[in-house]
């Protein structure tokens with residue numbers, strides 16, 4: 687049973703690691719970025735509202751993201767565990783997550799923080815080449831990460847839930863380091 691949050695800058699490998707571990711443990715991988723990208727592709731009302739923020743490298747407004755996470759966590763497949771990838775992304779989202787989990791009598795086991803230097807991140811994302819992976823947007827996403835998401839490292843450290851992992855090694859080595867850190 688695992689209930690994990692993935693923190694870390696854009697392109698640090700959250701999606702890669704969360705996807706691998708969710709497959710191994712057969713629990714849902716809940717990526718807010720992936721859900722939002724699908725909504726944009728399908729041009730749903732959520733996607734239409736989210737698109738301009740994502741294209742600029744800004745966070746999508748909390749109220750849009752909170753609704754989708756709440757709805758997803760209430761689905762029955764989350765009972766054995768879940769991995770939240772890219773959420774929470776600021777302190778307001780972390781506090782809202784606490785309330786959502788308390789309503790369903792759950793808590794998170796650990797917050798995994800993937801540490802990767804900025805130069806490596808820029809190289810990885812330029813190589814990936816997603817729509818929001820151009821140099822200007824990447825720079826903005828790194829700024830937003832520093833201002834809004836990095837404070838969550840302290841937030842989870844103070845609760846003794848933080849596991850910081852060197853994300854600048856092979857994908858397999860990162861996976862092993864995470865498993866070791868949480869005793870899985």
Ligand code: B4P
Nearest residue numbers: 696697698699700701702718719745746772810814856857
């Ligand atoms: P996300 O989808 O969360 O994307 P990300 O932070 O860019 O990527 P991630 O860290 O998952 O990197 P990946 O594994 O793919 O966010 C996109 C946008 O959605 C945000 O900018 C925002 O607008 C919006 N959004 C999402 N959640 C939100 C929220 N909660 N609130 C508000 N807005 C939100 O890895 C990157 C690349 O590196 C890949 O190509 C991968 O193959 C490679 N890689 C991974 N691990 C590697 C390794 N160990 N070695 C070498 N390469 C590696």
